[in-house]
Amino acid sequence: MSAAASTSPSSVLPHPPPDDEGPAGPGTPRRQKGRATAKTVKRPLRERLRRDRTLLLLCVPGILYFVVFFYVPLAGNVIAFQDYQPYLGFKESPMVGWANFQALLQEPEFWTATWNTLEISAVQLLLYFPAPIALALFLNSLLSSRTRRFMQTVAYLPHFLSWVVVVGMFQQAFGGAGTVTSYLNDHGIDVGNLMNNPDSFIFLITSQAIWKDAGWGAIIFLAAMASIDNSLYESAAIDGANWWRRIWHVTLPGIRPVIIMLLILRLGDILSVGFEQILLQRDNVGQEASEVLDTYVYFHGVVDGDWGMSTAAGLMKGVIGFVLIYLANKAAHRLGEQGVYRR
Amino acid sequence: MTTESFAAILRHRRRHPERPAWMEQPGLPAQAIKTVVIIGMVVAVAYPFLLCLGTSLASKDELAANGGYVLFPSDPTFEAYRVVLDGGVVTRAATVSVGVTLVGTLLSLLCTISLAYGLSRPGTTAGKPLLLLVLGTFLFTPGIIPNYLVIQELGLLDSYGALIAPTLLNAFNIVVMRAFFQGIPDELHEAAKLDGAGEFRILRTIVLPLSKAVIAVVGLFYAVTYWNSFFNAMLYINDGEKLPLQMVLRSYVLQGDTFNAKALGVAVLPSSTAMSMAVLILAIVPIVAVYPFLQKYFVKGVLTGAIKG
Amino acid sequence: MAVQGFNRRTFLGAASATGLTLAAGGTLTACGSGAKANAGAEASAKLKLPAYVAANVPQPDLPGNAQGLDAGYLRYPKNLVQRSGAKPGDGEPITALTETFTTMPPAMRRNAYWQELNRRVGSEFRMTIVNGLGEESVYRSKFNALIAGGELPDLMWFPPNQGLKNIPQLLDAKFHDLTEYLSGDAVKEYPNLANIPSYAWQTAVVNGRIAGYAVPYGRMGQVYVANEDFWKPVGGLEFDSAQDFFEKAKDLLDTKRKKWVLEPAYVNHMMQFATWYGLQNKWQEKDGKLTYMYETDEYLAGLEFAIKCQKAELFYPDPNLRTTLEKMGGGFLGLHVQSFPGFLNDSAMYDWPEKVVVPFAAEKGMQPSWHYGYGSVGFTAINNKVPKKRVKTLLKVLDFLSAPMGTETRRFLDNGIEGKHWDLSKDGDVILNDKGNAEVLTTRQAINFFGNAPQSLYLPGKPDVTRGIHETEVELIKIAQADASTGFFSDTYAGKGQSSKTELEESVKDIIAGREPLSSFKSDILPKWRRTAGDAMRREYETAMAKGKK
Structure with missing residues (x-):
């Protein structure tokens, strides 16, 4: 660690280092102002390749992997524009232009499904996305390392239950014949069947998602918090910041780049919401409330073996996701954040 | 009790040994809220798990008498576990899963670290297009058939390679790892460069030791993926002896309960619900047990200390 | 879990366990063996x-x-033919x-x-x-x-x-x-x-x-399986009419003690009810015209009866029931729909008295029906x-x-x-x-x-069970009907048959659950099914069958 010994950065991870103005104290939100090293003067390509050869070499296995195992088979997505017949193969199957896309877009049910998906995504962004952060903050505030580790493990356990089991458990508690429901009914409180109510379905699945995955999602934030320099807390405390102000001015800024990165990635995935979870509860609330994009494609493409249509839907989702990530990243840059990738 | 006596207790509470000197004692309401949250979480998680465990230990008759689930079986029986574990099929599959998870996670981490680091330095030639190439894999999906053809062309069908290759790298993990790498101050790089260190040495001697937390996290993500995956086995594995645990366990509960119990050589059959729950417990206990060992890399301030030291 | 789409789980594996292999009902048999251009129909x-x-x-x-009644063996046959x-x-x-x-x-x-x-x-x-x-x-x-x-x-x-x-x-x-x-x-x-x-x-x-x-x-297709003990308080499983069934079921309902009568697989039950009214098996021909079971009054009658049962809370309240068999065995449920091999497997595995309810006349003078499976x-x-x-x-x-x-x-x-x-x-x-x-x-x-x-x-060691099952088969076959389109093919069926069926059934679930009015079946759901697949399938089958007659 000799190289590192000479410096004492105010904080290590995961936000970018402060610029020349010196370490930003607590209370001053950090803004990235571009990195000195990024201002590379354009040098001839050959020279640059030579300079970066180690880095590029490090990229080779991974990139090669993606090319072979991802981009080569991705070429098979051409069937979105085909009436694909396995016995004819990708080359011989007749091209049908945009027909598969049209078949999707002209169905009103497709748009209902899309709207439902967006609605669920929005609610989940609002309620589910912050849950792991809140949980991580809570876990991080636990002083005793034994309690903290125990609680971390408890919180992350439900992630390993399959949706079949999770939905079964929720029904066991809150269904029409569920224990909680019966208990309340016996005490004169009529809550109805919470599992079968189409109006509150969106909140039901969000709470299920939180129960199952908040602990799992918190891991990454815990790792980020672990990288915040303790001395920042100390100096904040000495400056008179109470626990809440320390969270607001030290912890949150410390993990902000990670939050923003995950938020942007989530935006790219906005058209996918828990397929299995929703499919399992379709009979509870009916198709109108529970039809999302993935279930629509499943019931109208996959069960009929319509490869072209399901691939077309996948491609559309990818393109929209790409646009959203691009825009969100742009917006992040505007706000001085680094986003998923740099300008 | 009056408020005063509460306050008195508060004053006299022992200071927690792990509480740093600068940190104030929390107020009683905060303490109370924390306790409530902790108890709430434990109950919300423990209850269903105990229900699974209880059910897995219950007899067929008791489950019928209770309509499906039992919290505390009156006469616990390990029959369901015996049925699943007898015959060596599950032990064999567990070996496969442990092997695939270990080797796979190691390979995944190696490739992820090297790619994430390669893409983490600013201004690298072709850095941005390469990063976009990685991000693209996050957004699009190749179909099952083309995937199958690739695996077939590479001669990986019916080999352990087919259980590792499809999930070897994950764009999300790469992006996360890269973000953490980028959080390491440039000063460290500059200083190391002045000392004449190459990028490879910087990675080895500076970046990696400072990135234990993220390596633990990403390693866990990969390990869980390998451990839980069965879809690739379904498509690519034909030899019964190369099947991973999840696949074998799932095949026990999903289809034909009697059939499976019989195939395992048991005359008296446990309830299918008990078997599903036993399978559930068996499938998650090993991977759940990994996490507590990783948590030591999450301890606050470890990294700072390393740098300063 | 005997909800539609999951019946397949028991269809082969389970049957082989008991030493026999029989036809599955439900989803499996509902499917044809594939497409066939109508050029080849002739x-x-x-x-x-x-x-x-x-x-x-x-x-x-x-x-x-030759109608599908299975030969039965009480003990393993002797004097085997050597190859x-x-x-x-x-x-x-x-x-x-x-x-x-x-x-x-x-x-x-x-x-x-x-x-x-x-x-x-x-x-x-x-x-x-x-x-x-x-x-x-x-x-x-x-x-x-x-x-x-x-x-x-x-x-x-x-x-x-x-x-x-x-x-x-x-x-x-x-x-x-x-x-x-x-x-x-x-x-x-x-x-x-x-x-x-x-x-x-x-x-x-x-x-x-x-x-x-x-x-x-x-x-053998799907059967309506009861726990005989459950029905004892009302005098067993003999029903004069649908109304009689309904009243007895209502008597047995006891939600305080968590006893419901019907497993929550709406569509499966509805189909059984409809057979009491004489529902035809899928496509049937009359004067060269084909009708599908969805288009009949009997289907509607079954649907109406299912709504009545749902309103009376006879169905278990949570559709995601994964412990049907435990609840059946424990006497918390009275009836569930099962594929025939699933039923065989259950009767071999469980001790509670399982009995098939053979379709009876919903009203006096009606002719009940029962549906054959696919046969391969x-x-x-x-x-x-x-x-x-x-x-x-x-x-x-x-x-x-x-x-x-x-x-x-x-x-x-x-x-x-x-x-x-x-x-x-x-x-x-x-x-x-x-x-x-x-x-x-x-x-x-x-x-x-x-x-x-x-x-x-x-069934090794269970000659009585074998005999009982054989008797049930005899009873069922008396009123059994086969799908008239078997052996004929339709492109539309291959392409859209499954999804259009699923779509209609999803809407039927909505109606039974009370999320949609019954009137929507005739006004929206049936027309939609006809538009997306039904009419085209009818045309294709009719052409194929007309050519077959010449």
Whole structure:
């Protein structure tokens, strides 16, 4: 660690280092102002390749992997524009232009499904996305390392239950014949069947998602918090910041780049919401409330073996996701954040 | 009790040994809220798990008498576990899963670290297009058939390679790892460069030791993926002896309960619900047990200390 | 879980466990064996199905018949017919693609049963076994991947569900036409194939040709299974009318004690109710016009009755019930719908008194009905890269695998080697031992998907149960009806049949649950079904059938 010994950065991870103005104290939100090293003067390509050869070499296995195992088979997505017949193969199957896309877009049910998906995504962004952060903050505030580790493990356990089991458990508690429901009914409180109510379905699945995955999602934030320099807390405390102000001015800024990165990635995935979870509860609330994009494609493409249509839907989702990530990243840059990738 | 006596207790509470000197004692309401949250979480998680465990230990008759689930079986029986574990099929599959998870996670981490680091330095030639190439894999999906053809062309069908290759790298993990790498101050790089260190040495001697937390996290993500995956086995594995645990366990509960119990050589059959729950417990206990060992890399301030030291 | 779409879980694996293999009802049988361009309809109609010649085996204890009644054996038959002549195989390995729904068999090198099978066949069986863990699309994916990859096995099993498109073209391009080998009297060269009933062969006809070997399977569809004890307080399972049923069910309902009457699979129950009104089985013809069951008054009557039951809270309140059998056994539920083999399996496994409610007249003077299943599990086609002269060899091998009950070969195929895999009990039953269970059951299941004998009833050590089931079959067959479109094909059915059916049923669930009004069935749902698939299917079937009559 000799190289590192000479410096004492105010904080290590995961936000970018402060610029020349010196370490930003607590209370001053950090803004990235571009990195000195990024201002590379354009040098001839050959020279640059030579300079970066180690880095590029490090990229080779991974990139090669993606090319072979991802981009080569991705070429098979051409069937979105085909009436694909396995016995004819990708080359011989007749091209049908945009027909598969049209078949999707002209169905009103497709748009209902899309709207439902967006609605669920929005609610989940609002309620589910912050849950792991809140949980991580809570876990991080636990002083005793034994309690903290125990609680971390408890919180992350439900992630390993399959949706079949999770939905079964929720029904066991809150269904029409569920224990909680019966208990309340016996005490004169009529809550109805919470599992079968189409109006509150969106909140039901969000709470299920939180129960199952908040602990799992918190891991990454815990790792980020672990990288915040303790001395920042100390100096904040000495400056008179109470626990809440320390969270607001030290912890949150410390993990902000990670939050923003995950938020942007989530935006790219906005058209996918828990397929299995929703499919399992379709009979509870009916198709109108529970039809999302993935279930629509499943019931109208996959069960009929319509490869072209399901691939077309996948491609559309990818393109929209790409646009959203691009825009969100742009917006992040505007706000001085680094986003998923740099300008 | 009056408020005063509460306050008195508060004053006299022992200071927690792990509480740093600068940190104030929390107020009683905060303490109370924390306790409530902790108890709430434990109950919300423990209850269903105990229900699974209880059910897995219950007899067929008791489950019928209770309509499906039992919290505390009156006469616990390990029959369901015996049925699943007898015959060596599950032990064999567990070996496969442990092997695939270990080797796979190691390979995944190696490739992820090297790619994430390669893409983490600013201004690298072709850095941005390469990063976009990685991000693209996050957004699009190749179909099952083309995937199958690739695996077939590479001669990986019916080999352990087919259980590792499809999930070897994950764009999300790469992006996360890269973000953490980028959080390491440039000063460290500059200083190391002045000392004449190459990028490879910087990675080895500076970046990696400072990135234990993220390596633990990403390693866990990969390990869980390998451990839980069965879809690739379904498509690519034909030899019964190369099947991973999840696949074998799932095949026990999903289809034909009697059939499976019989195939395992048991005359008296446990309830299918008990078997599903036993399978559930068996499938998650090993991977759940990994996490507590990783948590030591999450301890606050470890990294700072390393740098300063 | 007997909700629609999950019935398949018990359809083969479960049945084989009890020593028999019978027809599944529900989703499996609801599917055709694939597409067929209507250009070939005429040819299909003119095709001569393989002649039926019953195999020469010892008389069963309970007779079967050509309508689908299964022969029953109270004890394992004695005086088995010994196989004579050369081994069917040619010494070259035989490759096959098949499926299993359960545990994978031990690998060939450690599987005495598999090795003995190879020895008896005279060729090594190299099976690629797909285990989709209950997800149907997995087999379909692997099937299509193999086709796209171009390296096909000798024998390829075509499942009887949707999702395999343009089967006629696929067959033309990649598989042998078996008509010349099997049509009419030609099949007599393979006595065990001649023993396969005609209703099974109908499902292997595509585009006027015999596309493959019809994998025989029982013809029993879905049954309404009750816990007899549950119904004792109201005097058992005899009902005068639907109203009588309703009132008795209401008497038994006791939500305070968590007792409900009906398992929450709305559509399955609704279909059973409708048969009390005499619902027709899928497509039926009248004066050259086809109607589908959705379009009948009986369907609507069943739907109305289901709504009535739902309003009276007879259905268990949570649709996601995964412990139906426990609740049935514990007396928390009174009725559930089960596939026939599932019912057999349950009666072998559980002690509570299971009884099939045979459809009764909903009102005085009405004629109840019951629906036959499909009668096969698809067909096995032969890769056309196999040289012509080897086709006969493969057919001989399939003939070997079709050896019926009462032959020594069948006893081996079902149970393995005496002393190693099974022993004869003192009552004269064949009882599998641990090794038999581990090797024979798992391996046999994969084989039964592409080669099997016509069904028979035999439950080792349970002669009374066997007799009872046989009696139930007799009762059901008295009012049984087959789908008139069996043996005819429609492109639309292959392409949209499954999704349009699912879509309609989803809406029916909404109606029963009270989320949509009953009136929407006639105003929206039925017209939509007609528009997306129904009318086109009708046209295609009518054309095909009209040509068939000439």
